[in-house]
Amino acid sequence: MTHVLSLEGKIALVTGASQGIGETIARRLASAGATVVAAARNQEKAGAVAAAIADAGGTAEAASLDVSDPSSVTALFKGIAERHGRLDILVNNAGITDDGLLLRMSKESWDRVLSTDLTGVFLVTQEAVKLMMKKRVAGRIVTVGSVVGLMGNAGQANYAAAKAGVVGFSMSLAREIGSRGITVNVVAPGYIETAMTAALSEDQTRALAGRIALGRLGTAEDVAGAVLYLASDLASYVTGTVLNVSGGLLIP
Ligand code: NAP
DSSP, X not given: XXXXXXXXXXXXXXXXXXXXXHHHHHHHHHHTTOEEEEEESOHHHHHHHHHHHHHTTOEEEEEEOOTTXXXXXXXXXXXXXXXXXXXXXXXXXXXXXXXXXXXXXXXHHHHHHHIXXXXXXXXXXXXXXXXXXXXXXXXXXXXXXOTHHXXXXXXXXXXXXXXXHHHHHXXXXXXXXXXXXXXXXXXXXXXXXXXHHHTSOHHHHHHHHTTSTTSSOBOHHHHHHHHHHHHSGGGTTOOSOEEEESTTSOOO
């Protein structure tokens, strides 16, 4: 019996794979056997991630992508179609924050976050679905949302709106393309240890952990494991869902 978590023979695109959670997702999918396209704006960093995956025995390539730019998105997919002829897994991970209280939030800040975190998901997913349907691939689409999109967070109205938006988007798309065998899901992380949280003081980290049922911040590996599950054969009958990976920060 083949291992149900094996992604052998699958082509996986991970957006925002040049660092942080996206880098870990790219490594995780590659270690499960997928050929990974690690896409981001910074080619030096995306190239280093692809090289590290190859050093570890996996298969990956770096690709240039600005998710908010339609011409960049179509160019990426032209390249994927030419080089690989198909796409099995899309992980929409690229995302930014630009925090501020509503009364001081500029329209530029609102537009910047929405164009990357929501419109970017629309642009990339649309191209991915076209390619999956053309090749009759029972594909997997996983978008990295946030619990902030489910519970709100003061100072993040733009980010929360975008992350709530990807939930409605994914649920609608799951209904549209379920008959094609393509699943569409969201992973919603809570507080994850990143360069940003590493800068917090011990007291601040303890206060954050105190709000989390499991008593600790999450790791990028925690998120990558949930993405791998949804991308694997184990999740064949799971679509239109939001997988809350917050250690119990959010228990609805
Ligand atoms: P990060 O370290 O800042 O990494 C963000 C990634 O997105 C980078 O690889 C960046 O690469 C890429 N990116 C940004 N804008 C892009 C664009 N326009 N086009 C293509 N790529 C772009 O962030 P992270 O903490 O790993 O977060 C990853 C995802 O998890 C995001 O969607 C975030 O909202 C979500 N999340 C994070 C946390 C957390 O605690 N860290 C919690 C919940 C959800 P380039 O700059 O090279 O393009």
